[in-house]
Amino acid sequence: MKIAYQGIAGSYSETAIQNYLNQEENQSLEAELISYPNFKEMTQDLVTDAIDLGVFPVENSTTGLITRTLDLFKGLPVFVEEERYQEVRHTLWGLPGSSIGELRKVYSHPEALSQSQAFFEKHPHIEAAPYVDTAQAALYVHEEQDLTKAALAGPQNGELYHLVPLLNQIQTEKTNTTRFFMTKHWQKSEETVEKELEAYYQKYPERTRWMLYVETKHEPGSLVTLLNIFNLFDCNLEGLDARPIRDQPFKYGFFIEVDVSNLTGNYQLLWENLEYASEYLQIIGCFKSLNIE
Incomplete structure (x- = not known):
């Protein structure tokens, strides 16, 4: 299994991988760690199956969203199956x-x-x-x-x-922590997205945190309409971050994280409603939400 990270030995990304491999359920994995000079090359190799797993830092508890990595996911067949948290003690x-x-x-x-x-x-x-x-x-x-x-x-x-x-521990916040996404190439089948998500949930019922990337119409009420859908289906909105849309000045898409563990209805109906309220809709990942002490 080829696992990729940005940087060199000793980086926090490499440390996160070592901690991942040291977990009991992963100790049998035969892993080859591959370092990359930048995230763009790493993402390209992920979607062409040159590597099996990419480890991306996506958020820090002190400085917030790491947009230079998340923005690379837009429009690409990537899928986050797990999140990891790594203490960052400079x-x-x-x-x-x-x-x-x-x-x-x-x-x-x-x-x-x-x-x-x-x-x-x-x-x-x-x-x-x-x-x-x-x-x-x-x-x-x-x-x-x-x-x-x-x-x-x-x-x-x-x-x-x-x-x-x-x-030691020079960071301003003593609890400074970085969140990583364990990301794979999404080998899409001929099924619709909602049916794939339903099948995925049946296989991994504990993976009820979704990350989406959404673009809505640039007109009053469009975002509110979309967010109200989560309320109607008893989904708990846990993150909303605006990002500029390429080549569309001052128009924005949104990374949305939502807990669907109390979903009322089914995935197909939820997804159809989200598609109706969106200009563009992409599932970035489905994973188990981890608690941070």
Whole structure:
């Protein structure tokens, strides 16, 4: 099984995969981990079956939706079967002999830098320098051998890249957590979407959290009409995020998450109503909602 992630060894995505494989039900999997330089290439290989599973960060408890990954799913035959939550505890990694007082630049992924804003406010002499990702920032600091440079990265990066911790748990929110989607290529059958969803629920009755991408007419009341359908079918709306529609300035589609565990009626009727109220409707995934302590 080929499992893909963006970044290099030591990244939070790679850590999320290792935790996934360490679960009892997954320990028998023969997995080959494949790293990618960016999410676009990873998504392309997912839908052409060059890889079996793609692990995408989609949301952070501090900075919110990670739109650069979710936006890639629009219009593509991808399907999320599981969500994972990974604690994100940033360590400030420097070279042996370096100190916070002499640092001038700290490198990391822009998300990690945003999640650690309080540190930079406390140390105005240090510049937050965006880098490709957290693990590659740690590798860069190791290669540069410059005592004025450090990296924000996960706890495992010190041993991997021969760095020393200057400060642990640097993130502003101590409970900082990233949500990942375990995503597959949706091999669609000749059945309608609603029948496929019904069959999927019969096989996995615990997977009652849906993510949809929806575009409605750009006129008053269109979104309200769509959202009222969830109320009519006793579905609990759990997320609504607007995203720009490509090549349509100031028009927006919506990522919607909804709990259908108390569905009144059947999937076919719900889907038909959603289609009627939409200009475009896509199922992104069906998965079991996990509780975060």
